[in-house]
Amino acid sequence: MRLDRRQKTYFALRGLAAVGFLVSALVLPRGVPAAVLCLACGLVAVLACLSTNAGGPGERAGSLAQARDYERVRAPQGDWPPFDPARVVEGELADQPRLRRTA
Numbered sequence: 001m002r003l004d005r006r007q008k009t010y011f012a013l014r015g016l017a018a019v020g021f022l023v024s025a026l027v028l029p030r031g032v033p034a035a036v037l038c039l040a041c042g043l044v045a046v047l048a049c050l051s052t053n054a055g056g057p058g059e060r061a062g063s064l065a066q067a068r069d070y071e072r073v074r075a076p077q078g079d080w081p082p083f084d085p086a087r088v089v090e091g092e093l094a095d096q097p098r099l100r101r102t103a
Contacts, residue, residue, distance in 0.1 A: 013044055013048040014048055017042070020037055020044075021041045024037040
């Protein structure tokens with residue numbers, strides 16, 4: 001399996017964050033430097049995960065179903081309105097019976 005540059009960068013960042021966490025927990029004496037290193041490593045690990053699937057197959061997994069649902073409910077495309085504009089008289093279709101007001 002060949003890794004591309006993006007995968008190598010991701011694994012390098014996560015590996016360095018793990019090593020830094022272990023160093024802060026096991027090697028450094030307890031105190032501010034260990035806490036700062038631990039927080040920095042956690043921040044790097046979280047930020048590395050945010051863009052992992054950007055544009056990948058995991059992100060596109062639901063897009064087909066979403067596009068299918070969108071096509072089902074959106075307004076018709078093409079010639080609009082779907083009748084000849086010459087048939088429109090005063091905002092209504094000429095062939096349609098007009099409704100009478102009963103008030």
